[in-house]
Amino acid sequence: MKILFVSNIFPPHVVGGYELGCLMNAEAACRAGHDVRVVTSACFGTLAKKAFPNDLDVRQIFAPVYNYEFGDRSYKRPTDFSSAGGVHPGNCLALAAAIDAWRPDVIWMHNPLGIGPVGILETAVASGTPTVVHLMDALDDAIQLSQHGFELAGRWAAAKSRVHAIACSRSTLRRNRLLGDFRSATVIPSGIPLHELGPLAPRPAIAPAEPVRMVYFGQIKSHKGPQHVVAALGMLRRRMGLNVELHLVGSCDTGFAAELRALAAADGCESALHWHGAKDRPSLHALLDTMHLAVLPLNENEAFGYVAPEAALHGMCVAVGANAGCAEVFPRDYPYFLERRDDPTAIAKTVQRICTNHDERRHWERQLPGYVRAMCELDAVCMPRYLESLEAAIADRPPESVGGDLMRRSLAAWQMNDNLHRLLGDSVPDPQDKSRRLGRRIERAVRRLVHPTVRSRFRPLVGAFRTKKSA
């Protein structure tokens, strides 16, 4: 099968697990004996964190306008919105040319955000090539929020209805049904290549005289919840009298690192906080083998979260956010789900349970690797299912006219919007509109000033306020 793999950011450029997941999928498809060509963007900035994947056919054909590195702050020009939620004609033409030149059997689209997702999907469908969108992010959310100066959510929905989807979790699929639905959709958990993990060492036992080594790894960013783990660390040590250490592994910006240090210092547990920085995968796996348990309070916006199943494959008990996408690959009766992932008390109690209930912990340490492997092993489990979905898409080619004419319609429709902006002049959206970012600034300020334990007490009030407002 000739698979054209489309994704905005692809190694060597990496933001987080998403891009690594794309690389793993493309490599696994090659290992399964298929022709894979990756078309991605020529990224700029400091995202180039890995070596160029020379064993893959990677073509950097797209022009990225939206810069992932800076998030919302990267919106500088009106065209930035179009790349995040509209049409970028140059990228559409590049994709059309790539399809025309290689004539793939199927397009496997991962991340179209940042390269004009509506135009990219329309171009793929217009080419007549069966297309499967692999959902590892909430595309609908991002597209909906980027409708500034144009309104193409309907077009996105119309294009979606003509393609198939693979979602990495049920919650991700649900979040991608805000704007229309796909022609068909299936949920297949993100795959993890077991050969990268290497031989797994036996899990170290928790000895009474030694500190319990608790690990948090992955991106150290506020939305992933490490601050709640640091707050829980203080509780475990001061209130529950447990000798626990927290090991933080991953990259972290200096501002947030200072916040975490200040939080630990306020609880008097600075000495129990160990920073390991970003590690390559062999070093990470070696480090994980020395840990007793992992705490990963991922939130409901986490499409999957490779870290939790990776920790589980190491035979570690993981306290994991109950609503994160990866929670779906854990057994239903798994006792260490964090229902309130941003409540340090709940996290501390779960960790206490893991540390003190030895039989239960050992039981799950034995059970988890096999269970997660059966769900997430990339080459043996996930890739065959992915390929099955791609083949089903090929077999289900929609019976309608395709070709350059449809693409011409797509680009002409976009051009009219562009023309009107130019003619009216005054209706161009202001990308520097600070009010859009005000909410985030307030959130950051609150996080700095208010201790998580105090914040958690106000959660019911916040919930009530939200309900009232939405009602």
Next chain:
Amino acid sequence: MPRPPSAVISLLPLDVIGGGERFTINACAAAIAAGHAVDLWAAARAHHPLAAQAARMTFEFRRLSCTPDAVTVVETVPLRELLRRQADYGLVHIHQHMANVAAIDILSAASPWQRVLLTSLGAEPVADLFAKAFEPHSGVGGVEISRYAAERSRAYGIPASHASAGIWADEIASPRSRSHPSAPLRVVAVGRLLPHKAFEVAIDATAGLEGRASLTIVGPSSGDVAYERYLRDRARRATNIQLAGYLPDGRRRRLLAEADVLVANSSHRFYCGKVVNQVELFGLVILEGLAEGLLPIASDIPSFREIAETLGLERWLYPERDHAALRGLLADAAAMHPDDRATIVSEAVGRMRTAYLWDDYWRRATGLEAAAGAGHVLARVA
């Protein structure tokens, strides 16, 4: 596979019923009559034609339900929401697309799998800007209400065909005897009291035919006080002129049923000297008069000429604003035996049935064949 529904979107509100508004509602009724699922959307009010994008997205549009008795509002949504829902329609028919730049928003939000049709019904405040912003492609085209309107569209760079309609088959009155041969000719002029309707030409023409013809002008006020005062002053000079003002449907029909001749005087030159380049894209009033059995006499403007040529009524055209020529035609009509007039009308009605019926308008405009079991008219506006 079920056919996706269609939408008719009017960029002007339908709260005042004039020729354009009637055309929109009847187009929708024609689709329903052909068995198609169609939603009628209209602007909730006359929005600023050149508003900025952010403001345009808040423009309110109403989804309307047409019943034989009334047009009622089902829901009101902002334009942004309408654009999102637009994807659900297989065909979007925009009426009054040159009335507001929101038409470009609708065109931009159209998916490549959608067909978009454009019909101008005369309100064209943003015509030049629309033409500059418009990008032709195979999914969009004009379906104008006359050959003349289609030619104008093409001059703007919009590929356009035309599909005209103005009357339902069952609204065409059966032939009946008119006035006695020696009775004075009863002339009516129908329309909103707007300067481009040039009612004063009919007044001047009829004023010279006292005893041989009388004129009744029927139509609601347009709010143009100066023009209405001008008409009143002019009508006062003769005894055979009557300004009836607005008449309810029933009374208007009775009046038409009793009349002999309908005059349509629209002119590019106004009573005050102002000149405009377009006054009528069609001539709905001619068809309505004909359906009531009246002989139509019209000014020789392109849209009226097109209808007159189609119906074989070229002889009853007069040069616009030439009241002497109109007086001559009225005198000719007065001199004819009512049966001769009826013969002319009857032949014209026969041609009207083939060219201007609402009953098959949707098929002619969209190319969509009627659904099985179609033919039952659910809604229309007379």
